[in-house]
Amino acid sequence: MRLSKNTVAAFEQYPEKVLQFGEGNFLRCFVDWMFHELNKKADFKGSIVVVQPIENGMVDMLNEQDCLYTLYLRGLQNGKVENYHETISVISRGINPYTQFSEYLKTAENPEMRFVISNTTEAGIAYKAEDKATDTPPSSYPAKLTVWLYHRYKTFNGDASKGMHIIPCELIDKNAYYLKKYILQLAADWKLEDGFTAWLESACTFNNTLVDRIVPGYPKDRIAEITAELGYEDKQVVEGEPFHLWVIEAGEQLEKELPFPSIGLNVLYTKDVSPYKVRKVRILNGVHTALVPVAYLYGIDTVRESMEDAVVGKFIKDALFEEIIPTLDLPLQELQDFAAAVLERFSNPFIKHLLMSISLNSWAKFETRVLPSILEYVKRKNAVPKHLSFSLAATIAFYKGERNGEAIALKDDADLLELLQNAWSKYDGSDASVKAVVTTVLAYEKNWKFDLNTVAGLTDAVTAHLVNIQKLGMKEAIKTV
Known part of the structure; x- marks a missing residue:
């Protein structure tokens, strides 16, 4: 039996509020787990749409089991051994923009969308001059996001309340600074109107981050043992350590909207990461x-x-x-x-x-x-x-x-x-x-x-x-x- 909505008690789907670029082990073990906790403990009531950032990825495998997966946290916490697992149900669906480009753009039309998360590897935040606004999709992550943000800007006629909090998790220094820099460069290359640039500057926030959690990933050496324990097959099991740290360079507004510290998560909001x-x-x-x-x-x-x-x-x-x-x-x-x-x-x-x-x-x-x-x-x-x-x-x-x-x-x-x-x-x-x-x-x-x-x-x-x-x-x- 495969993990699905039918195997999860009291399954509930919330409105889509988060657009996430990347479906790999780290985001599912780190950010997605945190949003799952926010739904449980802080009445966030939101779900995540996962976008596959490269042509060959795993969203099909994720969709096959209704975007559910089992998270194992194993390690030492305050001197005690912790060995805990839970089904994470915060992801609503996965989209492959290479085969579902119109569906990808349509998510920008959702008025409840508010946050952009990404982990596209250290090489993901890069400027590629060959990317075009007419590509479906462009190759780089900054270009994909630029197309999406512009579509949102046009859909809502530059409404400042429809701006986005953009929170990259790539392991590079000043990750949000460079992501914003490349988006502005692409907007200039594509000759997008000044109003869009002004909307990016005033209605959107770009938040530098630091992330820390060891994530071994899929436990292939003990998957038979895990399957027997769970009673179902899960091809997206992910393992991580209990320790977690997310430092986010942001103002008070983001902390109000994402109150991770208030539910006991090791998330620090700061003016300087x-x-x-x-x-x-x-x-x-x-x-x-x-x-x-x-x-x-x-x-x-x-x-x-x-x-x-x-x-x-x-x-x-x-x-x-x-x-x-x-x-x-x-x-x-x-x-x-x-x-x-x-x-x-x-x-x-x-x-x-x-x-x-x-x-x-x-x-x-x-x-x-x-x-x-x-x-x-x-x-x-x-x-x-x-x-x-x-x-x-x-x-x-x-x-x-x-x-x-x-x-x-x-x-x-x-x-x-x-x-x-x-x-x-x-x-x-x-x-x-x-x-x-x-x-x-x-x-x-x-x-x-x-x-x-x-x-x-x-x-x-x-x-x-x-x-x-x-x-x-x-x-x-x-x-x-």
């Missing part, structure tokens, strides 16, 4: 990046095992609380609470997060996620942070390409791999040759944007750590920190 983005990048992503080479060379393969190891676990916590948090400017308690939640997420017994999967493009990640903490620490403390500089040394050791006699499958830009290979080829076991390797890596301005050898004390600190790693091995070298 930037500090929260920095917090996430430096703490969650930064710790991930700093952890990988240390734990992997120590002999560990997953994030959870790293947390459970007494030595590596302590290294992670010390780096986080002693060296990363002191470089951030949000309230201390807020930073500590977020950090504690991150460590709990890393310990999730239901997620097997391989260190090697995080190691992809480690140098670019280190430059954006860890290096800012090192530089800010040096600036504020007039000293080199010992744990983060040790991680930098461990990253250099990791790119030597060997763990306990076995080759490491390094994945990075070809020029970086060549740089490290050449540097390590000159290593002869002496301290001087270690320093030569370090100096070469820190001088690579293409990655760092400037010569890191100019940072007071950094070259010597990293060299000392790398000497210990090479002579003692990771298990003993980490103890020197």
Whole structure:
């Protein structure tokens, strides 16, 4: 038996108020779940129309089971294991604009439509000059949305009350800013009237966001167990962790219309999303990046095992609380609470997060996620942070390409791999040759944007750590920190 309206008790369909571009796991596990909660707890009484943003997608599969799906939230929450599932019924229908373009445009004629949500991947918010207003549909997401917004503007004769709150969830900085920029550019390219541009500026809001929830997605390794538990077949099951955070740059009006915080969801409305983005990048992503080479060379393969190891676990916590948090400017308690939640997420017994999967493009990640903490620490403390500089040394050791006699499958830009290979080829076991390797890596301005050898004390600190790693091995070298 397939999941459908017939298998859900007390099924109720609400008016369509949300247009959503994207039908993938993340939006269904994150935003759609939140709107489902809003219907249950805040009398929102609205449903979501899902638009397939690319030609080959999954709306047909979603429609086949009446746009219902089962959400599993599994992990640690406040020190307790949470393993919860629920049928999500907030999506009304899925539309493929490549085969249902007129139906897609018709949704713009609905006076109750109020919100636009999207997650079209990092590449989705892009300007394509070849898109035309007459395309059915245009290829890019900004162009599809421009066509839709213009149709709405014309339908309601520029009525300001029919403007939209546009809330992109793509993982790029200033996502709404760039989406608006490209829409305005397309409006100019297409020579749409000035009244439309004025309506976009005055009647619509474009809200930058930050989203955070680990979503493993479809649990193919245990779907037989899930099907037996549910008693029906669901091809759209999605798994996620209990933790969730949605930071939305918005005014008071949006919070009134979408009162997520009032029902206990971790949604923050703010005038500036930037500090929260920095917090996430430096703490969650930064710790991930700093952890990988240390734990992997120590002999560990997953994030959870790293947390459970007494030595590596302590290294992670010390780096986080002693060296990363002191470089951030949000309230201390807020930073500590977020950090504690991150460590709990890393310990999730239901997620097997391989260190090697995080190691992809480690140098670019280190430059954006860890290096800012090192530089800010040096600036504020007039000293080199010992744990983060040790991680930098461990990253250099990791790119030597060997763990306990076995080759490491390094994945990075070809020029970086060549740089490290050449540097390590000159290593002869002496301290001087270690320093030569370090100096070469820190001088690579293409990655760092400037010569890191100019940072007071950094070259010597990293060299000392790398000497210990090479002579003692990771298990003993980490103890020197």
